[in-house]
Amino acid sequence: xxxxxxxxxxxxxxxxxxTTVANLxxxxxxxxxxxxxxxxxxxxxxxxxIMGLENRIVYDVVxxxxxxxxxxxxxxxxxxxxxxFLIPAAQTRDKNAVSPSDMVxxxxxxxxxxxxxxxxxxxxxxxxxxxxxxxxxxxLIVTNPEMSAVRDxxxxxxxxxxxxxxxxxxxxNRMNPDMVKRGDMLSVEDVYDLLRINVxxxxxxxxNVIIASNRGTPLALxxxxxxxxxxxxxxxxxxxxEVPFMDLExxxxxxxxxxxxxxx
Amino acid sequence: xxxxxxxxxxxxxKSAKERLQLVLIHDRTDLSPAALDALRDDLIATISRHIDIxxxxxxxxxxxxxxxxxxxxxxxxxxxxxxRSG
Ligand SMILES: Nc1ncnc2c1ncn2[C@@H]1O[C@H](COP(=O)(O)OP(=O)(O)OP(=O)(O)O)[C@@H](O)[C@H]1O
Ligand SMILES: [Mg+2]
Numbered sequence: 001x002x003x004x005x006x007x008x009x010x011x012x013x014x015x016x017x018x019t020t021v022a023n024l025x026x027x028x029x030x031x032x033x034x035x036x037x038x039x040x041x042x043x044x045x046x047x048x049x050i051m052g053l054e055n056r057i058v059y060d061v062v063x064x065x066x067x068x069x070x071x072x073x074x075x076x077x078x079x080x081x082x083x084x085f086l087i088p089a090a091q092t093r094d095k096n097a098v099s100p101s102d103m104v105x106x107x108x109x110x111x112x113x114x115x116x117x118x119x120x121x122x123x124x125x126x127x128x129x130x131x132x133x134x135x136x137x138x139x140l141i142v143t144n145p146e147m148s149a150v151r152d153x154x155x156x157x158x159x160x161x162x163x164x165x166x167x168x169x170x171x172x173n174r175m176n177p178d179m180v181k182r183g184d185m186l187s188v189e190d191v192y193d194l195l196r197i198n199v200x201x202x203x204x205x206x207x208n209v210i211i212a213s214n215r216g217t218p219l220a221l222x223x224x225x226x227x228x229x230x231x232x233x234x235x236x237x238x239x240x241x242e243v244p245f246m247d248l249e250x251x252x253x254x255x256x257x258x259x260x261x262x263x264x
Numbered sequence: 265x266x267x268x269x270x271x272x273x274x275x276x277x278k279s280a281k282e283r284l285q286l287v288l289i290h291d292r293t294d295l296s297p298a299a300l301d302a303l304r305d306d307l308i309a310t311i312s313r314h315i316d317i318x319x320x321x322x323x324x325x326x327x328x329x330x331x332x333x334x335x336x337x338x339x340x341x342x343x344x345x346x347x348r349s350g
Contacts, residue, residue, distance in 0.1 A: 146280070147280055147283070147284060150284055151284065151287055151288065151291065154288050154291060154292070155291060157331070158291075158292060161331070180277070182275070183275030183276070183277050183278065184275060184276045184277055185277055186277050186280055186281060186284075187277070190277065190280075190281050193281075194281065194284050194285065194288060195331075196330050196331045197331070
């Protein structure tokens with residue numbers, strides 16, 4: 001397989017980029033692919049804790065770029081998935097320690113051995129964002145169904161268009177079907193109508209996301225949980241499979257049963 | 265949400281979408297509502313120098329089409345046929 005560099009970005013902060021990278025990486029690696037994640041958020045690294053690898057960091061991306069270690073030495077192997085690796089961000093350096101061409105060079109080296117290279121972009125449209133999109137073959141924009149997240153997503157889409165980057169796809173995260181039904185949350189159709197780019201994923205609001213991040217184990221790995229399923233679906237779509245969007249209103253049989261027995 | 269919208273029971277998602285539609289047009293074109301008004305006034309003045317138009321019947325607006333927008337001007341022209349026969 002020819003390798004692909006996927007950058008996850010958003011404009012607005014806190015919409016779920018790091019969560020998305022950790023889960024897509026786990027889902028792709030569980031399929032037997034070799035996956036390398038790069039934390040592009042220099043100074044505010046987070047992907048290490050979400051993946052549960054924070055205690056094993058020796059070298060980081062700035063060490064690679066500045067020649068203090070070989071790329072291999074900065075790649076931390078996941079605890080459970082032998083084909084999943086993380087290159088952490090530097091915590092005590094600023095974003096200017098890495099340039100867009102450094103990122104292109106690093107990714108070209110990684111392309112030799114990895115099937116997927118996933119880059120966790122920082123929020124905003126500054127240097128860290130520029131670094132993250134420079135090597136991208138494909139760009140995923142994460143948004144939430146609310147005013148400022150959609151507006152910022154549109155800004156980023158416009159910037160990518162102006163720079164003739166690959167056309168991005170959209171992940172709408174933290175959908176709450178009950179609020180949509182009440183008319184108090186933008187629907188998937190509304191967000192699509194506003195942004196008009198290909199929707200590759202719809203992820204529900206799910207407390208399992210926080211539980212999984214507490215534990216440092218991506219929720220895409222365990223069978224149950226709706227957000228985990230949504231991330232696995234996105235991973236399959238990245239692989240070129242056609243996967244229907246799940247009905248966010250349909251609850252699992254288990255949830256329905258517990259509701260019934262508790263309900264009265 | 266305005267008080268009127270509150271009274272009419274308009275849902276907040278609907279307000280969000282309508283507000284976003286306007287905000288995105290202005291973000292994408294770098295044209296504020298005030299700048300669009302100024303453009304409208306300039307257009308009316310320029311066209312009026314050549315032909316007789318009724319400013320009240322003109323529509324100049326930005327329309328969305330996918331991710332692009334276009335400036336649409338709809339300018340009804342007055343019928344002047346009667347002057348020649350008189
Ligand atoms: N689908 C979801 N359901 C519930 N909580 C979520 C969901 N997605 C993300 N979160 C929570 O939202 C918070 C922000 O997520 P995350 O760190 O992935 O965002 P980010 O875009 O990477 O933020 P930053 O811009 O700061 O890097 C986290 O606490 C995460 O657990
Ligand atoms: Mg993050």
